[in-house]
Amino acid sequence: MRVEDLDTPTVVVDIARVERNLKRWQDYCDRHGIRNRPHIKTHKVPELAHRQVALGAVGIACQKLGEAEVMADAGIEDILIPYNLLGHAKLDRARALARRVKLTVACDSTVVADGLAEAFAAEGERLAVMVEVDSGMRRCGVGTAEEAAELAVHVAAKKSLRFAGFLTYPAPRGTAQVQEVMSAAKELLAGRGIETPAVSGGGTPDMWRAHEAPVVTEYRVGTYIYYDRMQVAAGAASYEDCALTIRTTVVSRPGSDRAVLDAGSKTLTSDIGSLDGHGYIVEYPEARITKLSEEHAQVDLSACAAKPAVGEQVTVIPNHCCVVSNLFDSVAVARDGRIVGRFPIAARGLVR
């Protein structure tokens, strides 16, 4: 069966592109001596996590415990959760997880660090904890190198924790800031007599600049496996690298310059970032997806010379592939346009 024989809408992963994307980045990491720790939140597929590790990744990152548990069940042995875990339910799960994989977590406050320390007080092994630092993204993370060093000292003083280094998720074009903030934190901490075993950075948008922040020893990168329209806009990839696409059908042509596709916000999601429109139509690059309803995409064809007919299939590269993976139970896998299997998206729908 070929891709064009699938009913629509359907999500298709081009496995040859995946292989190329994975290899190119691993080669880059090897060349620059960066430890590669891919973030599986993009694909949530154990089979793909194993391919990443087989190629040379030191382990994976998961954004929530549920994802990490699925990956541990599938045999992945080294997992970083760059997230503040809080509350008994999660801490119990973290403890259970740490007994079966090499687990590292993050914290950006003493509240989180103290909760972790208490939860692991009776464990035989210390829990590896990184201190999250805000290098400009303004999401989580302590705000200054001073606070970072202070919290690291706090973590290192806990009997049940092991300070595992600093962690950041950079702002766009934030590589120089990462180098500056993380170096300062490391230096301040060295002044307190504590070594920094690792510095974790990340982000697909600036992945090819990773070597410009040599303080970073380990790099978390998720979207690089599939890429998407946001990453093309960021300059990290080209449309020819985009490995996850959505096959859709033109279900209506309500005007000479308008088409409607059978893929809406429940397929493409409303993630838009700073882009114009809701996806890139490969066969009609001049078309603009102007608006999404839940099961419809409205397309402006006014710039297109040729225009699709009702019933024609087209291929959409989504704005953001990570949130598309999160919607479906499985994806079709294609090689050279031929369907060769399906990947269950085992770690989706796990809420926590």
Add this chain to the structure above:
Amino acid sequence: MRVEDLDTPTVVVDIARVERNLKRWQDYCDRHGIRNRPHIKTHKVPELAHRQVALGAVGIACQKLGEAEVMADAGIEDILIPYNLLGHAKLDRARALARRVKLTVACDSTVVADGLAEAFAAEGERLAVMVEVDSGMRRCGVGTAEEAAELAVHVAAKKSLRFAGFLTYPAPRGTAQVQEVMSAAKELLAGRGIETPAVSGGGTPDMWRAHEAPVVTEYRVGTYIYYDRMQVAAGAASYEDCALTIRTTVVSRPGSDRAVLDAGSKTLTSDIGSLDGHGYIVEYPEARITKLSEEHAQVDLSACAAKPAVGEQVTVIPNHCCVVSNLFDSVAVARDGRIVGRFPIAARGLVR
């Protein structure tokens, strides 16, 4: 167990609010002689569809075949799919479905109508087909009353189809336009000697104006079961009516005016419409959810007198509840703050 004992993030449905929302609208429909046909795309829960029917709904609407099949499996007997079905795979499924439920579908082109006619050519019973008309939304639908009547004549002439009426999804504040366009289509068709058995309108935003378009005999309304921030903004409901909420935890307080919640675009979605921010925090109404990452919400607390601490739980009313239901396999059900069960979201993740 009470709602506050749940781990976060978690989606909770307040069943007393659901019951009140369903009843209030059914009472309105009964008072105005409108046939109520709730759209289950909002909840995707068979149990809730049955409650809607038990209260007086004439049947349900589903936005895709997969949803309709789940609802048919669960015993729902009258289903409208207001969507252009195209291609052998879908037409085969529509045929199978029409053998076990009272099925009505829509079309807005002769291509779709002809496909349906051919697919049902050998069936014993005619397929009920409505003609979709654009009354100002500019999504699907023929653009004028003349084209509507023309396509209705085309459908009515098919041996295997039965013209079941006109259908529209209005633009916001489009009630007057619905009345005008649908009346004109009906009149033109009467001039061709064909009666219009039904006119299907819809939309939660303008639901309480439904009686102002008396041409509409049947009303499709989805979000009214839960409501959400968009519907509150549209004036259809108040925050006290919102029955689907997301319990989240403050996982970080990286600055005196900032908080981060453990619910991002993979929980709340990026649907924003014309709203400011990504959800309403019940306990901190002055807070603004300014930005979502996949698993984080960034909150601006600068307008809040009291501010939540790390580890505190808060309740978020999402911008758009329909896309939240689409993300998860089940929801917790609460009554008076006590957890009384879970609803499997049986019709989610069905792609097509």
